[in-house]
Amino acid sequence: MTDRGKSLLCPRCEGGFVPADSMPPLGDWNGTPYEGALDAAVSLYAYNDAMKTCLRQYKFLKDAALAAVFSDALHHAEILKGRTAVPVPMHPVRLVERTFPQVEELLVQAGIPYAPLLEKTTALNLGRLGRKERMASDPLFRLADGAEVRRADYVLVDDLYTTGTTLHHAAHVLKKSGARSVAALTLIRA
Amino acid sequence: MQVPCSENSVQRGRGGIGIHDELQKFLQGRIWLRELLPVGKEEAGDLIREGLIGTVPGVATIRKWHGGTHSRCSRCLTEDARHFHAFNCRKCGKVCRYCRHCLNMGRVAECDELVYWCGPERRTACNAVLTWEGRLTPLQERAAGELEESLLDGKPHLLHAVCGAGKTEILFRPVHRLLSEGKRVCIATPRTDVVLELLPRFEKAIGGTVIHGLYGGSGNGEGLAGLVIATTHQLYRFREAFDAVIVDEADAFPYSFDRTLRLAVRKALKPGGVLAVVTATPSPAILSEIGREGRRSVIPVRFHGHPLPVPRIVPLFGYRKRISAGKMPERLKAWTEERLKRKEPFLIFFPSVPLMEQCLPLFSHLDAGIGAVHATHPDRRDLVMALREGRIPGLLTTTILERGITIPRLQIAVAGSENVVFDRSAIIQISGRAGRSPEHPDGDVVLFHHGVTPEMDAAVREIRRLNREGVKTIGLPAL
Incomplete structure (x- = not known):
C-alpha cells in the first residue's frame, strides 16, 4: 500500500530517458599531463531532449526535488561497488547561488555514502568555454582542508561528461595524493 | 545605464531618479522575486529602505485553526502540501521549503523575498x-x-x-x-x-x-x-x-x-x-x-444571425478495436472521404494523443496531406495556418483546438465523443468552430461515439435551447 520502490516518474517521462550508447572516450586525453588520471568512466544516460529538460529544471530552476528521480539508477550502478564515492564539488560562491550542491544531493537521495575530499578553486564556468580552452585550463581542484586520501579505490561522481576536463582534473588531484585507482560515474554523457 | 559608484551625492540622486522611474514602470502592480529585479542589489536595498518597495517572504507559514501550520506560496497562493519541497538550503543554512507549483517563473523559497512597488502610484496616460x-x-x-x-x-x-x-x-x-x-x-x-x-x-x-x-x-x-x-x-x-x-x-x-x-x-x-x-x-x-x-x-445568436450548428450523433461502436487492428472505422472513413471530395477543410477531434497517432497513418492513406496536432507539437501553429490557407485538407487534433480557431467552411467530427474529456462545454465549444462565417453559416458537426453520454445529450440540448432563444430575440426561422 505504499509507494516504496515505485518510480517517481510517470512511465512516459521515464521512457524519455535513454541509456548512454557510448562510454566516455578517455583516449582523448592521451598525450596530455592528465593521461591515465581516470582508470574507468561510465555514464548512465544519453543527453537527449528529455534529459536536457530534466537537468535544466534541476540545475537552473533549482528544483532540488528532482534529485530523487535518479536514486534507483545510482543505487544500481556497478561502478560504485567497492569504491568510495567522491562528489565533484561546486565553488562556494556558486553553491550559495544554486542553494544546494547538485551532485551531493543526488548521492544523499540515493543513500550512497560519500567522502567530500575535493574543493573547487575557481568560480569559472566551464560551460562558457570551448573544447580546446577547457582541455588546457589551469587546475580546477585542490584537496579539501583535512581531507585524507588513502591508498584506495575512488569513484568521482558528476552530472555531465562533456569533454571530461572536470573529471580529469579532479582525478589528477586524487591520484597525486595517493589514490590507487580513480573511476568516474556521470549521470549523463553529453 | 549603470550608475557609477561615486561619493557625489548629486550625481547619485539624479541617476537614482532615472532608475526609480524605469523600475516603477516595471514593478508597479507586479510581485517579483527580489533577485530577478532588473536593478542592482544596492539600488534595490536602497529603495526598500526608503519604503518605495515592500517585501514579503516567498513562502509564508500559515497557522491553522487547529494549531498546525502549513505553507503558502506568496506568488501563486497555493497551500497544497504536495506543491512544497523541503531541502537543506545552503543560502540560508536551514531546511527551506520552496514552491514547485510556480517553479517555471523562477523558484520561490522560504528564504527568498518577493517585492512589490508601494511608493506613490503612477497613473497611466488617458489618451487612448x-x-x-x-x-x-x-x-x-x-x-x-x-x-x-x-x-x-x-x-x-x-x-x-x-x-x-x-x-x-x-x-x-x-x-x-x-x-x-x-x-x-x-x-x-x-x-x-x-x-x-x-x-x-x-x-x-x-x-x-x-x-x-x-x-x-x-x-x-x-x-x-x-x-x-x-x-x-x-x-x-x-x-x-x-x-x-x-x-x-x-x-x-x-x-x-x-x-x-x-x-x-x-x-x-x-x-x-x-x-x-x-x-x-x-x-x-x-x-x-x-x-x-x-x-x-x-x-444567444451569432453575429451573422444564423443558428448554431446542432451536432449529429452517430454511433461508431468498437472503433478502438478497429483502429488497433489497423483498420479505419467505416463511417469515419466515409465522412472523411466526403469532405475530401468536396474540398472542405475539416477537423477531427480525438480524446488522446496516442489514439490520434495510431490513426494518423490510416488517414494518410486517404490523403497524405492530413496532419495531426497536439499541445506539445513543435509545428502546431504552422499546421493550423496551413489548414487556414487550404494547403492541407484537414487536421486531426486533441481538444487543444477546441476554441479560438476560425476557418470558413470548417467541418467538424469528434471521434470517441463518449470520452470524459468531451464534456458539455467542450462539445459546445467544438461545435462552435463550424459555420462561423456569414457566407457559410452552416457546417457539419458529427459526434462519433461508442455509447451516448449525458454530457453529449446536455450539449445538444443546450445548443437547441440557445437556438430557440435566438429565434425569439431576432425572429429567424428555426432549424
Missing part, C-alpha cells in the same frame, strides 16, 4: 483612442452597454455569448472607456493561443496606449501598460494591479479547475477593482464567482 470602426449588431450593442455600465459601477459582470457571437468586438468599447479614464485593465484567458489572437486585434482597435501581451515565454513588455492581455497563469506575477480584470474563455481548462488561478485573478485586482467574465458555457464555478450582485448579459 478607439480606432476600431466596425459596427455592432443591436444585441452586441446592448451587451457592450451593459458591460460598460457594470465596469464603471464596480459590479461584477457575466457576459454569456455563444461561440461566434463576436465577443471580442463587444469588449472594445468598454475597455477603451476604462482606459480613457486612466484605469488599468487586464484581459486574462487560460489559453496562450487566445492571447496571441486577441493581442493584434486590440493593438489595431485601440491606439494611444501601451498594450502588453504576456504568456509563458513572452518578454515582460516595456513601460507601464494600460492594457495587459495575459494568460491567467501570468497573473500570479501581479498584485493589486488592475481596476478591472476581464476573464475571457473562463470555462477553458485549467482556469475552472485550478483554484489558485481564480485566486490569482482576485490578487491582481486593486481593492475595489471589478471582475468581468466572458464565456460561452458558464459553469457553476463561474456563476458563483460572479456572485449574487453580479449582472448578466446573454447573447
